[in-house]
Amino acid sequence: MSTTAEQAQDRRGPDPGEVVGERRHLTNLAYRLLGSLAEAEDAVQETYTRWYAMTRRQQEAIESPGAWLTTVAGRICLDVLGSARARRERYVGAWLPEPLPDRTEWFSGRPADGGAEPADPADRVTLDESVNMAFLVVLESMTPAERVAFILHDVFRYPFPEVAGIVGRTPAACRQLATSGRRRVRDAKATPAPAAGQAALVRDFKEAWEAKDIKALVGLLDPAATMTADGGGMVGTVLRPVEGGEMIAQYLIHIADKAPGLVLLERTVNGRPGLVAQHSGTTVTVAAFDVDGGRVTRIWAVRNPEKLRPWTEPGGESDTEDGTADATTPGTADGTAEIR
Template identity: 75%
Template sequence: MSTPSEAGNEGFEPELSAVIGERRQLMNLAYRMLGSVAEAEDAVQETYARWYAMSPARQEAVASPGAWLTTVASRVCLDVLGSARVRRERYVGEWIPEPLPDRSEWVGGRTDGGRDEPADPADRVTLDESVNMAFLVVLESMTPAERVTFILHDVFRYPFAEVAEIVGRSAPACRQLAASARRRLRDARAETGPAAGQGALVREFKEAWEAKDIGALIGLLDPEATMITDGGGLAGAALRPVEGGERVAQYLCHFADKVPDLVLLERTVNGRPGLVAQHAGVTVTVAAFGLAGDRVHRIWAVRNPEKLRPWPGSGGPGSGGPQSWGG
C-alpha cells in the first residue's frame, strides 16, 4: 500500500520527512471517516504517538511508513466510530458532522491575544464531493466497517486486498461492505444536486431570509424540506428536525424576528455554497444545503460552538450566540 506524501519538508531527514509528510493524507482520511475535525486531529495524533513509541529499529523495519500510518489511523478511526455511536446516543439534540470552511478561511486556533491564527496547511482537509454535507450525513448511517471500507476503497482507491488487512475482514466481505455503502448513497445523490446553480439559489435564500419574506422562502423550499439544527446543548437549537417547507420558512422568519441584528454571509461550506450567520461579530451558525431540483430540500445548521473552531470569528465553547434558535 502506498499513500501520497506531502511536499515541503525539506528541512527534515528523508525518513522523518516521509513520516511527517503523511499528516495531510491522514487528516483527509480521518475527517471523512469520523465527520469531526477534532476527532480526526485526535486520531492522527494517536497514530503518530504509536509510531514514535516504537524503537528506531522497529521503525526502520517498516517497509512503507505511509502504509503503516494509514493502517493504524484507519484502525484508530474504526475504534472511534464504534464508541461514537454510544456517545451520540447521549448527545443533546441532533448530531451533524462538523462543517468545513474554504481553505482560504480555515482558522487554526487562537493566539494569546485572542486573534484568529492561520491554520497549519497540514490541518486542512481537501474539499471535494466526498466531504459535502449530504455525503457525510449518509456516511453517518453506515456501520463503522462499511464506512471505513467504503472510504478506503471508493474514495481513496485502496485495493480490497489492502482494505481487508486494515479492517480485519476478507476481501470478498469488504466488497460486500462497499456495495452496501453504495446502496445507502444512491438515494442521497438525488438530494445532493449539482453544485452548479447552488450559489444562486443560496443567494436568493439569504435575501428572502433577510427580508423575512416567508412567501419567498416557501417558494425556494421543497414542500418536504427538512431543517436539522445541532447545538449540542451548548447553543440554542431545535431538538428535533423541523419538517415541511412552510414550517421551515416560519421557523427561520421567527428567528429573524428574535435576532434582528443577525448578519448572514455567503460562504463555502464543505466545498459547496452555504451560509454563515454572525452575531456581534461571532460566527454562531454555519448552514449547509441539500438540493432537490431547483429547490432547497435539506438544511443542516450547526450551532455547537465546539464544531465551529475552524471558522473565522468562532467564539469557542460558551459563545453559541442567541439561545432562541431552538423552538
C-alpha cells in the same frame, strides 16, 4: 553491491520528512471516516504517537511507512467509530458532522508565516464531493466497518486486500461492506446539484431571509424540505428536524424577529455554497444545503460552538458567556419549533 552512500541511507532508516508528509493524507482520511475535525486530528496524533514510540530498528523494518501509518490510522478510526455510536446515542438532539470552511475562509490557527504545513487541520482537508454535508450525513447511517471499507475503497481507491488488513475482515467481506455502503449512498441520492446553480439559490435564500419574505422563502423551499439543527445541548436549538417548507420558512422568520443584528454571509461549507450566521462578530450557525429541482430540500444547521471553532475569528465579541446568541434558536423543551 551497495555503495557507501546507499548503506548510510539504509542506516538512517525512514525519511522523517516523508513520515511527517503523510499528515495531510491521514487527516483527509480520518475526517471522512469520523465526520469530526477534532476527532480526526486526535486520531492522526495518536497514529504518530505510535510511530514515534517504536524503536529506530522497528521503524527501519517497516517497508512502507505511509502504508503503516494509513493502516494504524484506519484501525484507530474504526475503534473511534465503534465508541462514537454509543456516545451519539446520548447526544442532545441531532448529531451533524463538523462543517469545514474553504481554506481561504477559516480563521483559527492561521498558517505560520513561511510554514510548509498549515497550523489548522481544517486547512489540510481537501474539499471535494466526498466531504459535502449530504454525503457525510449518509456515512453516519453506515456501520463502522461499512464506513471504513467504503471510504478506503471507493474514495481513496485502496484495493480490497489492503482494506481487509485495516478492517480485520476478508477481502470478500470488505467488498460486500463497500457494496452495502455504496447502496446507502445511492438510495439517499446524495448527489449534489451543480455548484453554480446552488450558489444562486443560496443567495436568493439569504436575501429572502434577510427581507423576512416568507412567501419567497416558501417558494425556494421544497414542500417536503427538512431542516436539522445540531446544538449539542450547549446552545438553544430545536431537538428534532423541522419538516415542510412552510414550517421551515416560519421558523426562519421567527429567528430573524428574535435576533436583531444577525448577519448572514455566503460561504463555502464543505465545498458547497452555504450560509454563515454571525452575531456580534461571532459565528453562531453554519448552514449547509442540499438542492434538487431548483429548490432547497435539506438544511443542516450546525450550532454547537465546539464544531464552529475554525469559523470564528479570535477576539469576536458575543452577547452570551459561551460566545453564542441563544435568541437565534428558539425552541421548546420537547424539541419542536416555537412558532408564534
